[in-house]
Amino acid sequence: MKCLVTGCAGFIGSNLTDRLLAQGHEVIGIDNFSTGMPEFLKNALQSKNFKLIEADLLQQGPLIQAMKEVNTVFHLAANADVRFGTNHPHKDLEQNTIVTFNVLEAMRANKVKRIVFASTGSIYGETDVFPTPEHAPFPTQTSLYGASKLAAEGMIQAYAEGFDYQAYIFRFVSILGERYSHGHVFDFYKKLLRNSNELHVLGNGKQRKSYLYIQDCMDAIFYALEHSKQKVNIFNLGTNEYVEVNDSIGWICEYLDLKPQLQYEGGERGWIGDNPFIFLDCGRIRKLGWQPRLSIRDGIIKTLEYLQKNLWLLEKRA
Amino acid sequence: MKCLVTGCAGFIGSNLTDRLLAQGHEVIGIDNFSTGMPEFLKNALQSKNFKLIEADLLQQGPLIQAMKEVNTVFHLAANADVRFGTNHPHKDLEQNTIVTFNVLEAMRANKVKRIVFASTGSIYGETDVFPTPEHAPFPTQTSLYGASKLAAEGMIQAYAEGFDYQAYIFRFVSILGERYSHGHVFDFYKKLLRNSNELHVLGNGKQRKSYLYIQDCMDAIFYALEHSKQKVNIFNLGTNEYVEVNDSIGWICEYLDLKPQLQYEGGERGWIGDNPFIFLDCGRIRKLGWQPRLSIRDGIIKTLEYLQKNLWLLEKRA
Numbered sequence: 001m002k003c004l005v006t007g008c009a010g011f012i013g014s015n016l017t018d019r020l021l022a023q024g025h026e027v028i029g030i031d032n033f034s035t036g037m038p039e040f041l042k043n044a045l046q047s048k049n050f051k052l053i054e055a056d057l058l059q060q061g062p063l064i065q066a067m068k069e070v071n072t073v074f075h076l077a078a079n080a081d082v083r084f085g086t087n088h089p090h091k092d093l094e095q096n097t098i099v100t101f102n103v104l105e106a107m108r109a110n111k112v113k114r115i116v117f118a119s120t121g122s123i124y125g126e127t128d129v130f131p132t133p134e135h136a137p138f139p140t141q142t143s144l145y146g147a148s149k150l151a152a153e154g155m156i157q158a159y160a161e162g163f164d165y166q167a168y169i170f171r172f173v174s175i176l177g178e179r180y181s182h183g184h185v186f187d188f189y190k191k192l193l194r195n196s197n198e199l200h201v202l203g204n205g206k207q208r209k210s211y212l213y214i215q216d217c218m219d220a221i222f223y224a225l226e227h228s229k230q231k232v233n234i235f236n237l238g239t240n241e242y243v244e245v246n247d248s249i250g251w252i253c254e255y256l257d258l259k260p261q262l263q264y265e266g267g268e269r270g271w272i273g274d275n276p277f278i279f280l281d282c283g284r285i286r287k288l289g290w291q292p293r294l295s296i297r298d299g300i301i302k303t304l305e306y307l308q309k310n311l312w313l314l315e316k317r318a
Numbered sequence: 319m320k321c322l323v324t325g326c327a328g329f330i331g332s333n334l335t336d337r338l339l340a341q342g343h344e345v346i347g348i349d350n351f352s353t354g355m356p357e358f359l360k361n362a363l364q365s366k367n368f369k370l371i372e373a374d375l376l377q378q379g380p381l382i383q384a385m386k387e388v389n390t391v392f393h394l395a396a397n398a399d400v401r402f403g404t405n406h407p408h409k410d411l412e413q414n415t416i417v418t419f420n421v422l423e424a425m426r427a428n429k430v431k432r433i434v435f436a437s438t439g440s441i442y443g444e445t446d447v448f449p450t451p452e453h454a455p456f457p458t459q460t461s462l463y464g465a466s467k468l469a470a471e472g473m474i475q476a477y478a479e480g481f482d483y484q485a486y487i488f489r490f491v492s493i494l495g496e497r498y499s500h501g502h503v504f505d506f507y508k509k510l511l512r513n514s515n516e517l518h519v520l521g522n523g524k525q526r527k528s529y530l531y532i533q534d535c536m537d538a539i540f541y542a543l544e545h546s547k548q549k550v551n552i553f554n555l556g557t558n559e560y561v562e563v564n565d566s567i568g569w570i571c572e573y574l575d576l577k578p579q580l581q582y583e584g585g586e587r588g589w590i591g592d593n594p595f596i597f598l599d600c601g602r603i604r605k606l607g608w609q610p611r612l613s614i615r616d617g618i619i620k621t622l623e624y625l626q627k628n629l630w631l632l633e634k635r636a
Contacts, residue, residue: 086480089426093419097469101411108407124456125475137453138442140475140550147476151415151469157443157458158465162404162590232458272480 002026004070004112006057006103007077009036011179012118012214014044016074019218021047028066030077032056037316040179057099063106072114075103078149080182082122083271085144096148097155104159116168116221119153121210121236121280122146123171131281134171134234142275153234160232167231168224173238173280176299177214178306181313184209184245185303188252190314192260199253199260202270205246208277210238213299216292223290236280239292245270251300320344322388322430324375324421325395327354329497330436330532332362334392337536339365346384348395350374355634358497375417381424390432393421396467398500400440401589403462414466415473422477434486434539437471439528439554439598440464441489449599452489452552460593471552478550485549486542488535491556491598494617495532496624499631502527502563503621506570508632510578517571517578520588523564526595528556531617534610541608554598557610563588569615573622 003020007013008029013036020027026049029041033054044050055062057077067073079095100117107115123146124132125139141147153169160167174183191199212220220237228235253259268276294302307314321338325331326347331354338345339362347362348371362368373380375395385391397413418435425433441464442450443457459465471487478485492501509517530538538555546553571577586594612620625631 085476089419089423089477089480093416093473097415098411101407105407135455138456140552141472142476142479144473144476144480147469147472150472151465154459154465154468155411155462158403158460158462159407161460162407162462234458 001071002028002069003072003074004028004030004067005074005076006030007036008044008052009033009038009040010076011181012175012217013076014040014179015214015218016076016221017041017044017050019222021049025049027051028053028070030055030057030063030066037181039312057102058094060102060106063102064109067106067110067112070110070112072116073103073107073112074116075100076118078118079145082143082145083274086272089144092144092148096145097151100152100155104155107165108163113164114166115156116225117152117156117170119149119169119171120146121171121173121238121278122275123150123153126275130277131279132236133281134236134284157232167233169232169234170221171234171236171280172217173210173212173278175214175217176211176303180214180303180306181317184248185252185300186307186317188249189304189307192256192258193314196258197260198263199249200263200265201245201249202265203245203267203274204264205244205249205262206268207245207270207274208242208279209245210242210278210280211296211299212238212292213294213302216294220285220290223288224285227288235285236282237285238280238282239296240282241296242279243296248300251297252304255301255304319389320346320387321390321392322346322348322385323392323394324348325354326362326370327351327356327358328394329499330493330535331394332358332497333532333536334394334539335359335362335368337540339367343367345369346371346388348373348375348381348384353398355499357630375420376412378420378424381420382427385424385428385430388428388430390434391421391425391430392434393418394436396436397463400461400463401592404590407462410462410466414463415469418470418473422473425483426481431482432484433474434543435470435474435488437467437487437489438464439489439491439556439596440593441468441471444593448595449597450554451599452554452602475550485551487550487552488539489552489554489598490535491528491530491596493532493535494529494621498532498621498624499635502566503570503618504625504635506567507622507625510574510576511632514576515578517567517580519563519567519580519582521563521585521592522582523562523567523580524586525563525588525592526560526597527563528560528596528598529614529617530556530610531612531620534612538603538608541606542603545606553603554600555603556598556600557614558600559614560597561614566618569618570622573619
C-alpha cells in the first residue's frame with residue numbers, strides 16, 4: 001500500500017518509515033526538519049519506494065498534493081516538547097492541533113480514509129487511576145501538549161464519525177531506543193558526558209514514569225492495525241511496569257560505571273505541568289495478543305548503547 | 319467587578335450580560351454579530367456600565383485591548399451549530415478552538431486570571447453512562463462541535479495549571495427560554511406557523527434530549543462562581559430529567575392547539591453525529607445547593623411564549 005508519514009524524519013517517524021519500507025510499502029514522507037534529522041532518513045533515502053517532501057504542515061497545499069492515492073496516513077508530526085509548552089503556547093496549538101486539522105482536511109480532499117495517530121499518555125492529566133486504562137475517568141489537562149493532543153484526538157474521532165474514516169489512536173508512554181533524541185535518558189547522558197562527578201535532577205527523583213522501547217512500539221502499531229478493525233481504535237502503549245527517575249539514574253550510572261553526586265532540585269514535579277506518575281493500563285492491546293519484548297531497564301540500556309554510537313546527536317540537540 | 323463577555327449578543331451571552339449589569343458590574347461585551355442579534359442588547363445598551371465592542375475574536379488586537387483591567391472573562395462566543403459541522407469543518411476549529419486560544423492569550427497579556435466557559439454535554443459523545451457525570455469514562459467525540467469544545471476545555475485546563483488561572487467550565491444541555499433562537503422548538507414552531515397541518519421530524523422522534531431554562535442556567539453559573547473555589551471547576555448543567563422529541567412535539571402542539579400530521583424521516587439520529595440520548599448527571603452542582611426551578615416542559619412553554627411575542631426573530635433566522 002501507499003502510505004504517508006508526517007514527521008518522517010523524527011525519532012518515531014523515521015523508525016516507522018523504515019519499517020514500512022522493509023514491509024514493501026511505498027512511503028511518502030513529509031517533514032519540515034524543525035526537529036527532524038536528515039541523518040535519520042539515510043536508510044529510507046536509499047529506497048526507490050521512498051519519496052521525501054520537505055514541507056510545513058501549516059501549509060495545506062503541499063499536504064493535499066502529497067496525499068494523492070495514499071491509502072493510510074501515519075500522522076506523527078508534532079511539537080513533542082511537553083516541558084516548555086508554557087514558553088510558547090501557540091506552538092502546541094499550531095503544530096499539533098491545527099496541523100492535525102490540515103491533515104484531516106487533506107485526507108478529505110483526497111478521499112483517504114485511514115489515519116494512524118501518535119497520541120500520548122499525557123492526555124490523562126493527573127489521573128488518580130493506576131494503571132490508567134483508555135476508559136479512565138474524563139481527565140483534566142495539565143499541559144498544553146496534552147491539551148493539544150486531546151484536541152487532535154477529538155477531531156480525528158469526529159472526522160471518523162462525520163466522514164467515515166477509520167482511526168487508530170495510540171497513547172504512548174515515553175518512547176526509548178534507536179534515534180531517541182529528547183527526554184531524561186538523553187539529558188542525563190549528555191550531562192554526565194560533560195561532568196561525570198555530579199548530576200542535576202529536576203524534581204525529587206521520585207517521579208514515577210513509564211517507557212517503551214521503539215521497536216516494541218512499532219510492533220504494537222502494526223499488530224493493532226492487523227487485529228483491530230473498529231471505526232475508532234484507541235490503544236494505550238507501554239510496558240506493564242513503571243520506574244522511578246531514581247531507578248533510571250541508577251541503571252544509567254551502573255551501565256556507564258559512574259558514581260556522580262546527585263543534586264535534586266526538589267518538589268514532586270520536574271517542572272510546571274510535569275506529571276509525577278504515569279503508568280498506563282495496556283490490557284486492551286495485550287488482549288489482542290501483543291506484548292513488549294524489552295523491559296524498561298533493557299530499553300534504557302539499548303538507548304545508551306545507541307547514544308554512545310551516535311554522539312553526533314548529542315551535539316546537534318542543544 | 320469589571321467583566322468581559324464574548325458573544326455578548328448571543329442567546330446566552332446577552333442574558334448573562336443583562337444579569338451582570340443588574341448585579342451592578344461593569345461589562346465589556348464583544349460580538350462580531352455573525353449570529354448575535356443587536357436586538358438582544360437593547361437593555362444593555364441603555365446602561366452606562368456597558369460597553370460594546372464589535373470585533374472578530376480571530377483578531378487578537380481588539381481582544382487584548384478590550385481586556386484591560388478586566389477581572390473575569392465570560393467566554394461564550396462560539397459556533398454553536400452542532401448539526402452542520404461537517405459542511406464547514408474549519409468553522410468549529412476557528413470559532414471555537416482558535417478563538418478560545420486567543421481569549422486565553424489576551425488574558426495572559428493582561429494578567430486576567432479568571433475564565434468562565436460555556437461548554438457542552440455534546441463533549442461526552444455517545445457515552446453509555448446515564449445520567450452522565452463529569453467524571454464519565456473518557457469519551458470518544460462524535461461531532462466536530464463537541465471536538466472543538468473539548469479542545470477549548472483542554473486548553474483552559476492547561477492554562478489554569480500552567481499560568482495559575484481559575485476556570486469555571488459549564489457543560490450545558492440545550493438551553494431554552496428568552497432569546498432562544500436555534501434548536502428544535504424554534505424549528506418546529508417556525509414550521510408549524512408556515513403549515514400547521516404537517517410537521518417534518520428528523521430521525522424517528524425517539525431521540526432523548528435534555529433542556530434547561532436560560533434563567534436557571536444563569537442562576538447556576540452565579541451559584542457555582544460563589545460556592546466553588548477550585549482551580550478548575552467543571553459542572554454539568556441541566557435538569558434531572560430528559561424528554562423524547564415526541565414528548566416535546568406533543569407539548570408544543572398542545573400549547574398551540576394544533577394537530578399536525580407527523581412525518582418522520584426515520585433512523586435513531588436526526589443527522590450524522592446527532593446524539594440519540596443526552597442526559598447529564600448534575601449531582602455535582604446540586605450538592606452545592608443549586609437546583610433548577612423550571613421543568614423541561616415549562617421551559618418549552620416559556621420558549622413558545624417568548625417566540626410568539628418575538629416573531630421578528632423567526633424572520634431573521636433562516
